[in-house]
Amino acid sequence: MYGQNHDESLWGDPYAFRPGRFLERPVERDELIPQGGGDPATGHRCPGEGVTVGGLEALAVRLARMEYTVPEQNLTISPHRVPTRPHSGVLLAGIR
Numbered sequence: 001m002y003g004q005n006h007d008e009s010l011w012g013d014p015y016a017f018r019p020g021r022f023l024e025r026p027v028e029r030d031e032l033i034p035q036g037g038g039d040p041a042t043g044h045r046c047p048g049e050g051v052t053v054g055g056l057e058a059l060a061v062r063l064a065r066m067e068y069t070v071p072e073q074n075l076t077i078s079p080h081r082v083p084t085r086p087h088s089g090v091l092l093a094g095i096r
Ligand code: HEM
Pocket: 034, 035, 036, 043, 044, 045, 046, 047, 048, 049, 051, 052, 082, 083, 084
C-alpha cells in the first residue's frame, strides 16, 4: 500500500503535501488505497472506509475552523504497522 500510494508514475511528486492534486483529475478506485484495494466484499479493502471517510470529512471542517500549532514531533510512518500511524500520533498544541 505504501508503494502504491507513493508511486511517482501516479502522483508525480508523492512526498509533497499538495492536496490540490486530487482536484486535478478523478482518482480511480484502486489508485489511492490508504485502506486497501479492490472491493471490500471480495478483495483486500477495509470495510470501514465509508465510516472513516465520513468522519474525516466532518473532522476536516472542524480542524479548518480551529486554531492550533503543530509542535516538533516524529511524523515518520512505519511500513510495518497496519493501519499506518505517525510514530508520535499527531500532536496539536494551543488548541482554541
Ligand atoms: C484511518 C482508518 C483506517 C485505516 C487506515 C484502515 C485500514 C485497513 C486496512 C489496510 C485493512 C486491511 C485490508 C486487507 O488487506 O484486507 C483494514 C481491514 C479492516 N478494517 Fe480498517 N482501516 C481504518 C478504519 C477502520 C474502521 C473505522 C473500521 C470499522 C468501523 C475498520 C474495520 C476493518 C475491518 C473489520 C477490517 C478487516 C476486514 C477483513 O479482513 O475482512 N477499519 N483496514
